[in-house]
Amino acid sequence: MPRRPLARTYRPQRFAEVLGQEAPVRALAAASARRELAAAYIFSGTRGIGKTTIARIFAKALNCEKGPAEDCCDACPACRDIAEGRSLDVLEMDAATHTGIDDVRELREAAQYPPSRKGRYRVFIIDEAHQLSQAAWNGLLKILEEPPPWCVFLLCTTEPHKIPATIESRALHFAFKSPSTAEIREHLARIAEREGLEPTGEALDLLAKAAQGSVRDGLSALDQVRALAGKAIDGAAVREALGLVPEEAVRDYVRAVGRGDAAAALAVLDGVEREGHDLRGFAAEALERVRALALAKAVGSRPGAPPIAPDELESFRVEQLVWLGKVLDETEARLRQGGPQRVLLDLATIRMTAMADLTPLEELAQRIGSGPAGRQAPPAPPGPAPASPRRRGGSPGPSAPASPPPKRSAPQAPPDDASLLPRLAEAAAAITGRVGSFLRQAKSARLEADGRLVISIARSRAFWKTRLETPAAREAIVKAAAEVLGGAPPSVEFRLEGETAEPGAARPRNRDALERASRDPIVRELFERFDAVLLGGEALPGPEGPPAPDGPAPEAPR
Ligand SMILES: [Zn+2]
Incomplete structure (x- = not known):
């Protein structure tokens, strides 16, 4: 006799058993206890998150013979009838298959009749509600405009934005979030124990990750692995049963990319593709591996982290890992949108291996910091442009004979008060903010012997001269000058720097x-x-x- 699926066996039957939906569950439990109900509820969230499960529990809580209470008892005849789908008061329909006008008519008739017993509710659970036809929405709206006091509609949907606004405004909306991978892992560990299974820590990690936020999918995965491996479940068994990429392939790939070996990295991709693994899953695992390496590099080993050999860690630089993570993350996101898998991964591989050749940033900074004397002499102007030096690991570039860096010739004494322009800009900014920032684009300001204010602007910034010359800007500058100089100058002039010199x-x-x-x-x-x-x-x-x-x-x- 085939084994009952774990997802069915462990489907939550009471609010207390629901995993990771604390806020909506608390609100629904309180509504049940106080009998303060809306005529309609929208339950939204991704597939497999437990929307219909929670809808059924809510229906049970409302009709439980032990109620009104926060949770249902799951034992009384009313609860059992609902759990087994034979209650007259709880109707479930799937909008994906029933969207026609006949069902709407039935719905309206059913809504008019009071429930089978006093104090109970007629609960309509509509799955995939976003697929209802326009006629069905109109019918539902009619009911919600004057809802019979015993009617509660629970609209479950993965696409809440498709619910008409007229319905949404009459409903309470609960958006369910996916439980975290850690919550799912804990849940799977508990259930494995109750089932007498012995999964390793790695197996639980892989199963929880494969669940991708759905408890139901996590339990189905556990079913699959159990069918293949029996009681003792290790990482390799999970990988084999779920078709996950072998760990060695991920490690080999990241290592090849790290040392700039494009051929080896592409060969790993060939193997992964040949064995029929999903390349997007592979990119996600490679990203996970890079993350583990970067964390180990930055903060050392942490509890629960995958084992990393010291020499492997040694072969990566932190900035390199950050870059690899960035490229893999972008690639994985594009693969998720359905880009051409092998093409995108090939290009990402080439990009990442090219990075391995670049000079480490610290070395570069050191070479810049060592000043002009430490630089390599640039080639003579007519010569061909050389390629960048591509080196890794430590050795500084060839440098000119050791000699103190030549001193820069002392700057000429400025012909004008160097602080005049910044002070003007500050005062102008207080009057009109943008005139202040225009002034900061100027080169200098000086006061002529006759009291004229001359503001010089570099020729390359001639654009700013036109902005400064507008009447409004001019007025603000005159006011600012009056403040800074203790009196308004007779005139303000704007000059392009070098206007009098021969431009060419x-x-x-x-x-x-x-x-x-x-x-x-x-x-x-x-x-x-x-x-x-x-x-x-x-x-x-x-x-x-x-x-x-x-x-x-x-x-x-x-
Ligand atoms: Zn009950």
Whole structure:
């Protein structure tokens, strides 16, 4: 004789047995005890979360002969009739199969008749309620406009947004949340014990994860494994019974990706695909593995964490693991939306293995920090652009002979009060916020001998000059100047920096310096790592020559 499914045997029969729905269950239990009822309830949540189970328990609590109470007794004739589906007062219908007008008519007639005994309720449980036809909704609305006092409608749905607003406004809505993986694990452990099964900790972990928030699915999985493995259940048995990806494949894949071995990583994918495993599940497991490695790297070993060999941990850098996690997470999300599985995973694999070659961030920071003298000399301008140096692990780049970094030439004494512009900007911001931020785009401000206020703007920021010249901005600046200088200046002038100088003169040299900078291996690495662009720059004395005079900023190199 076939064994009864665990999901049926352990289906909750009372509120007290429901797992992980504390808030809605408490509200429904209180409503049952006080008999303070709405005419309609919406129970929403994902498939297998227990919506109809809770609806039946609620119906039992309302009609239990021991009531009114918070929970049903599950033993009296009324409770048993409902549990066995032969109660005259509790009607269940599935909207997916019964959506026609005839059923609505039946529903309306059934709603008009009082329940079989005084003090009971007629409870209508409508499953997949979002699939009701328009005619059915209209009929239901008619009933809800003047509901008979004994009628309670329980609308169960996975898609509450499809319930018409006219119905929703007359109903109480309970959104059920999925129990956590830890709650499901605990529940499965309890039931396994009652069934005389002996699952290992790893087996319980895998089963709880496979349940994906549904107690029913978790129990079905346990059924499946028991049929294959018998009483003693270990991780391998669970993987085999549920078709989960073997752990070694996940480990091999992550290790191959970590050392930048694309061929080995793709070979693992081949094997996984050949054995008919789900690639999305594989991506999720790889992500889980990367997470475990990152946690072990960051905080050391934790109780319950999967075992990780020290040399394996050693071969990863934290930033690398964070990056791998990011790519795998994005890939898994796209696979869930139904993207082409193998294509997406192949591309993700290539992306991740390419990352393994990049210079560690600390090393890069060190090389930048060591100043211009420590940098590799950039190639001569006409030469071809070299590839970025691709190294791993420690060894610093070749550097120029050790010598103190050349000092920057002392800046010329500013011809104007350096603090004037910031003070003006602050005062203007207090008058009109945006004029303050416009002023911060300027280069300098100075007071001429005749009292005129001159504000200079770099040529590359000519746009801001037009914003500053509007009458409103000008007025705010005059007010701000009056405050800062103790009196309004006779006039305010805006000048583009270098307007009097010959505009073309500075151009070639500065552009030349920026072009050379964009070929610098460190700068190139920054482009690659941070998706950076070069907006402008200032040449330093030393290997690159004297400071370039101001000139227009060139376009970004890409
Ligand atoms: Zn009862």
